[in-house]
Amino acid sequence: MQTDYAGQTVPVIDPATGVIYPGQIFVAVLGASNLTFAFASSSQKLPDWIEGQVRALAFFGGVTRAIVCDNLKAGVVKALRFEPTLNATFAAMAEHYDTTILPTRSRKPRDKAKVEGAVLIVKRWILARLRNRSFFSIAELNAAIAELLEELNNRPMRHIGQSRRELFEEIERAALKPLPAAPFEYAEWKSAKVHPDYHVEVDKTFYSVPHRLIGRTVEVRLTHRVVEIFHDHQRVASHIRRSQRSGHVTVNEHMPKAHQRYANTTPASLISRAAGIGPNAAILVERMMRDRPNPEQGYRSAMGILSLAPRYGPERLDAACERALLINAIAYSSVTAILKAGLDRASSAEPAKPTPQHANIRGSTYYQ
DSSP: OEEEEOSOOEEEEOTTTOOEEEEEEEEEEOTTTOOEEEEEESOOSHHHHHHHHHHHHHHHTSBOSEEEEOOOTTTEEEOOSSSOEEOHHHHHHHHHHTOEEEEOOTTOGGGGHHHHHHHHHHIIIIIHHHTTOOOSSHHHHHHHHHHHHHHHHHSBOTTTSSBHHHHIIIIIGGGSBOOOSSOOOOOEEEEEEOOTTSEEEETTEEEEOOGGGTTOEEEEEEOSSEEEEEETTEEEEEEEOOSSSOSEEOOGGGSOHHHHTTTTOOHHHHHHHHHTTOHHHHHHHHHHHHTSSSGGGGHHHHHHHHHTHHHHOHHHHHHHHHHHHHTTOOSHHHHHHHHHHTTTTSOOSSOOOOOOOOTTOOOGGGGO
């Protein structure tokens, strides 16, 4: 199979704004029968380029041994003659279909002479007949192309006396390998560095990896449904992709042993337990998690505050938390120092005031 873009575009009108954008025409052709496929997309970017290849193989009903394609920058990183470097997603598509990608050399149209000829035919027999029509979506344009494409492939070729479709059924269909059970799912690949909290940031969401990889660079494969993380070509983590662009997705086994004891802990549960000691303890615990980049980073400090209650009693602990809040010493060590020195029993420099209700105090319901 040989593939390329036609160069000539078809105007598509956005019905909401009236803006006109060019519909790009992807063309594919089989080498023996000249069976031709054409498909419109909104751009020549990698997702559209991949979709064109996938739709062409589905149209032909099988997989060719090789795909000879233009050296489009979206799909081919380096168009070297003997060792071309493919985009990771394009290479994954070829692996999925068990085929070989053969990019052509730059400015060498003879390398893909079949598709060059197919592009001319698509321009003359399809695009020329659509030039006086208006299209208001890519789907509408593709419906019109599909109708004319059927006519083109069923029309007898003058020098052969058979149509492209007849020739395909006679000599080429049996040579195609069967399609895989499911079509290729488009995925993006990105590099990411593992943060000190053993998570990587992907699309403004944090996903965990084994903690031994802290500081390492990993490769992330993104689909609409899954986030897969690879290190040294081995998959080390797989997560269901969150629809909301925020928060953490953490697997307990990825945590260091010291962190796994907090696996089922939530900010809301910690604040609720602190509220059982007193209002100041609840505010202090909430601040410990709110003032850190990630609430989970404050778990150990919050658990430390709660552990002081059996030793000093809830009244003293709440008084110590109040004093820590007044001097803005939001740390377990500060509260411990106040209790050891008995400063929770001393009168504070300022009279105690109830904490006002305002937006900066979120409360346990914020984390639910």
